[in-house]
Amino acid sequence: MDTLLLSRIQFGANISFHILFPTITIALGWVLLFFKLRYNRTRDMKWMEAYRFWVKVFALSFAMGVVSGITMSFQFGTNWPGFMEIVGNIAGPLLAYEVMTAFFLEAVFLGIMLFGFSKVPGWLHTLATFLVAFGTTMSAFWIIVLNSWMHTPVGFEMRDGVAHATDWMAIIFNPSMPYRFTHMLLASGLTVAFLIAGISAFRWLIVDRSQGVRATLTTGLGLGALLIPVQIFVGDLHGLNTLEYQPQKVAAMEGNWETGPNVPLLLFAIPDEEARMNRFEIGIPNGASLILKHSADGVVPGLNDFVAEDGTVLHPRVAPVFYSFRVMVGTGMAMLLLSWAAVVLMLRKRRGVEGLPTPLLWAMVPMAFSGWVATLAGWYTTEIGRQPWLVQGVLTTKEAVADVPAPMVATTLAAYLAIYVILLGAYVSVLFYLATKASKGERVSLRPASGQASTELVAAE
Amino acid sequence: MTLFGDPAVWLPLAFAALMGLSILIYVVLDGFDLGVGVLSPLASEEEKDRMIASIGPFWDANETWLVLAIGILLVAFPTAHGAILTALYLPVAIMLIGLILRGVAFEFRAKAPVRWKAFWDKAFFWGSLMTSLSQGYMLGLYVMGLQVTWFTLGFAAITAVFLTVAYSFIGATWLIMKTDGALQRKSVAWAKGGIWGVVLGMGAVSVASPFVSARIFDKWFSVPEIFLLAPLPLMSAALVALLWYALRYLPTKDDSWAWFPFVATIVLFVLGFFGMAYSFYPYVVPEQLTIYETASAPESLFIILIGTLFVLPMILGYTALAYIIFRGKATALSYD
Numbered sequence: 001m002d003t004l005l006l007s008r009i010q011f012g013a014n015i016s017f018h019i020l021f022p023t024i025t026i027a028l029g030w031v032l033l034f035f036k037l038r039y040n041r042t043r044d045m046k047w048m049e050a051y052r053f054w055v056k057v058f059a060l061s062f063a064m065g066v067v068s069g070i071t072m073s074f075q076f077g078t079n080w081p082g083f084m085e086i087v088g089n090i091a092g093p094l095l096a097y098e099v100m101t102a103f104f105l106e107a108v109f110l111g112i113m114l115f116g117f118s119k120v121p122g123w124l125h126t127l128a129t130f131l132v133a134f135g136t137t138m139s140a141f142w143i144i145v146l147n148s149w150m151h152t153p154v155g156f157e158m159r160d161g162v163a164h165a166t167d168w169m170a171i172i173f174n175p176s177m178p179y180r181f182t183h184m185l186l187a188s189g190l191t192v193a194f195l196i197a198g199i200s201a202f203r204w205l206i207v208d209r210s211q212g213v214r215a216t217l218t219t220g221l222g223l224g225a226l227l228i229p230v231q232i233f234v235g236d237l238h239g240l241n242t243l244e245y246q247p248q249k250v251a252a253m254e255g256n257w258e259t260g261p262n263v264p265l266l267l268f269a270i271p272d273e274e275a276r277m278n279r280f281e282i283g284i285p286n287g288a289s290l291i292l293k294h295s296a297d298g299v300v301p302g303l304n305d306f307v308a309e310d311g312t313v314l315h316p317r318v319a320p321v322f323y324s325f326r327v328m329v330g331t332g333m334a335m336l337l338l339s340w341a342a343v344v345l346m347l348r349k350r351r352g353v354e355g356l357p358t359p360l361l362w363a364m365v366p367m368a369f370s371g372w373v374a375t376l377a378g379w380y381t382t383e384i385g386r387q388p389w390l391v392q393g394v395l396t397t398k399e400a401v402a403d404v405p406a407p408m409v410a411t412t413l414a415a416y417l418a419i420y421v422i423l424l425g426a427y428v429s430v431l432f433y434l435a436t437k438a439s440k441g442e443r444v445s446l447r448p449a450s451g452q453a454s455t456e457l458v459a460a461e
Numbered sequence: 462m463t464l465f466g467d468p469a470v471w472l473p474l475a476f477a478a479l480m481g482l483s484i485l486i487y488v489v490l491d492g493f494d495l496g497v498g499v500l501s502p503l504a505s506e507e508e509k510d511r512m513i514a515s516i517g518p519f520w521d522a523n524e525t526w527l528v529l530a531i532g533i534l535l536v537a538f539p540t541a542h543g544a545i546l547t548a549l550y551l552p553v554a555i556m557l558i559g560l561i562l563r564g565v566a567f568e569f570r571a572k573a574p575v576r577w578k579a580f581w582d583k584a585f586f587w588g589s590l591m592t593s594l595s596q597g598y599m600l601g602l603y604v605m606g607l608q609v610t611w612f613t614l615g616f617a618a619i620t621a622v623f624l625t626v627a628y629s630f631i632g633a634t635w636l637i638m639k640t641d642g643a644l645q646r647k648s649v650a651w652a653k654g655g656i657w658g659v660v661l662g663m664g665a666v667s668v669a670s671p672f673v674s675a676r677i678f679d680k681w682f683s684v685p686e687i688f689l690l691a692p693l694p695l696m697s698a699a700l701v702a703l704l705w706y707a708l709r710y711l712p713t714k715d716d717s718w719a720w721f722p723f724v725a726t727i728v729l730f731v732l733g734f735f736g737m738a739y740s741f742y743p744y745v746v747p748e749q750l751t752i753y754e755t756a757s758a759p760e761s762l763f764i765i766l767i768g769t770l771f772v773l774p775m776i777l778g779y780t781a782l783a784y785i786i787f788r789g790k791a792t793a794l795s796y797d
């Protein structure tokens with residue numbers, strides 16, 4: 001394999017591993033704030049139990065996100081120096097704002113949030129929880145701004161082959177940013193909803209009947225059922241936005257080779273890159289035309305429009321985009337089905353968690369990681385879908401790669417992969433270990449800071 | 462923008478200063494928590510918990526200064542960023558793997574089943590060691606102008622060891638301040654064992670720099686510069702002497718002066734840093750690229766600078782808040 005492909009795999013591996021954890025912490029921060037505020041208001045210990053358990057998951061996920069994020073900040077220089085040389089004037093300030101407005105905020109207040117419970121007044125602890133959640137969201141905002149700009153670059157001009165910013169508002173609020181940012185925040189919300197529901201279902205199944213588990217299971221399922229229809233709607237809008245700015249990506253997602261009307265929605269196919277056609281197609285007639293153009297004879301762009309006259313292919317490889325997109329949508333459908341079924345069963349005769357049949361609870365356990373699957377599949381769709389470009393129409397991936405010897409990239413890639421496999425295994429097993437331990441009745445200990453809080457707690461207990 | 466003259470001149474300088482500040486803060490802050498990691502195998506189980514508790518609330522924010530420093534290099538001097546990081550490809554990868562290992566070990570050692578704790582303690586130590594060694598190696602190679610010969614590699618190997626010992630030293634002084642009892646006495650002993658690393662490390666870099674580059678030689682050993690520079694080594698020598706003296710009498714009965722070694726070591730690091738900054742200015746890639754040649758467009762730097770002027774005081778403010786909240790002797794960490 002050559003340096004370019006190895007570097008792409010290495011970046012892909014690093015960022016795939018990284019995104020797993022911010023996807024959790026972005027929304028989990030807000031959920032923790034919700035638990036904390038519910039507790040502040042009701043003084044019901046079940047919310048504090050929920051907070052105590054999930055703050056541990058948060059701390060673990062945060063550490064995984066931080067260390068894998070540091071790797072990302074170095075990857076630009078070690079593997080992709082061309083990126084900063086050509087578009088550094090735009091990417092630079094955006095990354096700088098991420099570090100300055102988000103990283104320090106979350107890192108410093110995380111310490112207070114985790115270890116300051118008995119050292120600071122209650123309001124400051126709640127504020128720290130808010131600032132951590134806010135910081136993670138700001139971080140997501142800036143990085144999505146940069147990523148969206150790479151898909152839909154505007155507000156700049158090229159001088160001597162280097163991009164110079166001309167309009168910062170246009171750069172920040174570039175055409176795909178609002179869709180991508182919303183899509184990602186909702187993805188994070190869904191990941192956390194199903195993680196909480198899945199781990200809580202697991203605790204319920206190993207006979208944990210505590211109020212805390214009831215509260216988190218209901219919260220997780222309710223949040224999932226609430227967000228998934230919104231996500232499907234926003235995802236559709238995002239797709240339409242992509243159709244406008246990156247039609248070749250949509251053509252690959254749909255597996256559509258020839259531009260034309262009445263394009264079917266393919267449920268399954270094996271795209272054949274050599275023959276430039278699909279094999280074993282199963283589709284819904286006119287489906288893609290209906291979704292993308294809202295009419296059966298709507299014209300959908302085809303991949304053959306994106307081949308230069310000299311034969312250079314200017315669209316991404318079809319199969320990875322085509323399959324990732326289907327994995328994402330399929331996972332989303334499973335989320336919709338399960339969360340709605342669960343909510344209907346809980347509301348029926350107002351039986352709550354008791355109304356959930358055991359098979360459904362077991363189905364929720366692997367669904368704890370469905371958010372990861374959908375998020376990764378979605379990112380693969382959009383990022384591989386941008387190829388061969390690194391910055392759409394401005395800079396190709398090939399132009400940006402570092403001239404590092406391939407064996408060196410291969411060696412470090414192998415080391416990263418080995419560590420990621422170990423850490424991922426450790427992370428998942430610790431999640432279930434913590435869940436088992438908490439279910440065995442590890443009591444929530446509280447040593448409140450101020451005298452006032454302590455009397456309130458005694459009263460609550 | 463015309464207030465200070467040509468922005469193409471003062472903006473790169475301002476960003477070089479900011480980057481320097483971030484690196485300095487990083488070396489001091491992550492230096493002490495990396496040092497604690499390197500020292501950890503020397504402690505008992507209970508002591509390990511307390512040592513890690515003393516850095517628990519801080520390590521994450523400490524490492525963020527590295528991200529800021531590399532971020533400024535990336536955004537303000539993009540071509541230098543590419544040149545330096547591709548030249549340091551392998552040590553950077555080793556450092557990153559080290560940072561990953563030690564960062565997650567903090568969490569896993571406290572949350573994973575007890576039978577795994579020893580494994581994560583090892584990961585914490587090896588991660589800290591890998592990070593410290595690779596940073597020292599990069600420092601050495603940088604001083605050698607990023608040239609790769611047997612001699613420069615040998616020099617880098619030596620600075621790798623010295624920086625690791627120097628980190629352990631500042632880690633030990635941190636522990637002297639943050640712990641008490643037997644652990645504090647142990648920390649004094651560790652500091653006594655590590656001070657030579659600081660001396661030799663600073664000495665090696667100081668001696669080597671002027672001989673690698675005639676330009677630096679002239680900057681140091683010409684009149685009147687030599688007299689203006691003389692306070693740096695003299696103050697450093699005085700501080701080392703004071704540290705040596707203080708360590709003989711620590712810990713005191715009423716725990717007075719426990720803060721002194723840590724503070725003195727910070728000053729020592731600051732002095733060493735200014736010496737290096739003076740030598741290398743205006744180069745960001747030694748003897749190859751200056752900050753002016755590699756700076757981003759002024760309009761991009763300007764927009765970052767505005768944000769920085771607002772945000773940096775806030776960052777410093779709430780970082781100080783965290784150190785105030787978690788002041789005093791470290792106790793076992795808990796989420797309560």
